[in-house]
Amino acid sequence: MDIFLICDNQVTQSDALPGSIPAHGFFWIDSTHEEVAADPEGWRDMIACATGTHIYEPHLKDAINPAHPSYFDSTQDYGMVVFRKLSLHGNGNSNAGDNSDTAETAAAAEPIESGTIATVGGKRAVPAALSNLTTQPITFFILDNALVTVHEHHSRTISATRARLMDYANKSSKAQHTNRLPTSPEDLMLRLLNAMVDKYLELRQPLTNQLDRWQRALLDPARPFKDWLTLLDARIELRKLESLCEEQHDAMQELRDYFVDMDDDGDGITISRTRDLLLVRIHDVMEHINRVLNHASRLESSIESAVQIHFSAVAHRTNEVMRTLTVITALFMPLTLITGIFGMNFAVMPLLQNKTGFWLTMISMVLIVVGMLAFFRRRRYLENPPERR
Structure with a gap:
């Protein structure tokens, strides 16, 4: 568990939960599924002591559920977002373990010839370009003075954000910083979400290249196409990606409504400069999700068109x-x-x-x-x- 106190353009890291609520700034409490699953009640009590907010039992179970879809829920004390992000492995198991970042990057960048199939334990699996669609959930608890995250042990986005905060903390106050610190738990969460969605955008080119190779193979009169099961697996994976994006978009839409409702003062909705920035960020995340969704739909349509042209030929x-x-x-x-x-x-x-x-x-x-x-x-x-x- 890592705890960061972010306030007044300063970052302080601690390994122990604070005993009092900060007067300025907010806490980022980062935990893994293993840490929470080892003692859920004890972990919840520590969060309650540090933030004064009690997390409900159903939400605690959702936070450690590796198969939970993208989802948003809120209470009077906090909001909860479950977001499925790309994992660090491409083994076709959405709940499996870890792998190195280098291996995944190489798999995404390496040209895959027509018919090349990733295998797991000698068994047939989806092509390497599509195996990178393996996802894992990350849970955000949005409190008044803290952001609590629960995720798998390895997360590129979380690790990169922690590294930037540590770099910010290690620099002197007079040093120039290229990145502005997040101003609230909501701001930090949206930055993390935006970085996670950008990972989906990076998959567009490998997926397009793989499907282009299949289209050429389908229309090649010299060699008959035989990888029909592989093509079916690709279509199934693209359908899963579409469903995943739809769930993410629905969760972000409910989160946006939650942000707007937080500014309701009884006389109407007044959006401050800070809330306006948050809405801009969440709109950016939703727009990126829509781009991934539209790209997956186009790829699926391209597969169907190529198959129809193949049979016509x-x-x-x-x-x-x-x-x-x-x-x-x-x-x-x-x-x-x-x-x-x-x-x-x-x-x-x-x-x-x-x-x-x-x-x-x-x-x-x-x-x-x-x-x-x-x-x-x-x-x-x-x-x-x-x-x-």
Whole structure:
């Protein structure tokens, strides 16, 4: 558990919960699922002693539930946001353990050839570009004087934010700081949420590249496409991403309403400069979520369009083959008729005893074939194949 006191452009870190509420500024109390699950009641009592706010039992269970969807709820004392963020691994298990940040970055940046599939324990899994959609929940408790976060042990966003705060704390007061400190628990939470949503935006290019390779493979006439189960897995993952974004957007919309309701003084809604900044930040988060949602919808539509074009191309090639076979059959039908007539067991037949009968028959058969080919070409039953690039 890490505790940061942020006030008056200063940051102080402590390993123990404070015994009193700060007069200025606010606390950021950062905990992991393991720490909370080890002693939920004791952890809740410590939070109550430090902040004066008692977290309800259902919300405590939600905070340590690894499968909880994105969600918002509020009480008279605090608000709770559950947000599913991208995890540090790509193993296809939304509740699994850790992996290194370097491994995930390499998986996202490495070109994936058509048909390349990530495997887990020798079992078939989704492609590497789509395996990065594994998510984990992070819970925010928004108190009057503190922000409490509960998350998995490894979190890039949380670690980066802690590092910036520590860098700010280690610098002298006269040093120049490029980043402004958060002014409230809500401001800090929205900064964290914005950074988490940006991780989803970073996945757009790897996903687009993977689906572009599939589209080219679907329309490649030289090699038949066989990775249908992989393509189905991709469509399922994109559907999950759409549902995830919709849940996140709904949670952010309810959070926005919560911020607006906090400024209701009975005579109407007055939005201060600080609240206005918070609304701008939450609108930015919602807009980023919408961009991810729209991109996932476009990718899913692209997959469906590519599959339809693939089957249209297959049907077109099948029609070309059938037309060629039909023409060949039509060419040999009169020739078969002629050979069948001259194969009859009659004693007297025209040209049978003639020395030039064989050559006359062969010339007539050639003329029939040439005439039929000219007729088929004129009716466009036969067309020159397009030159291959």
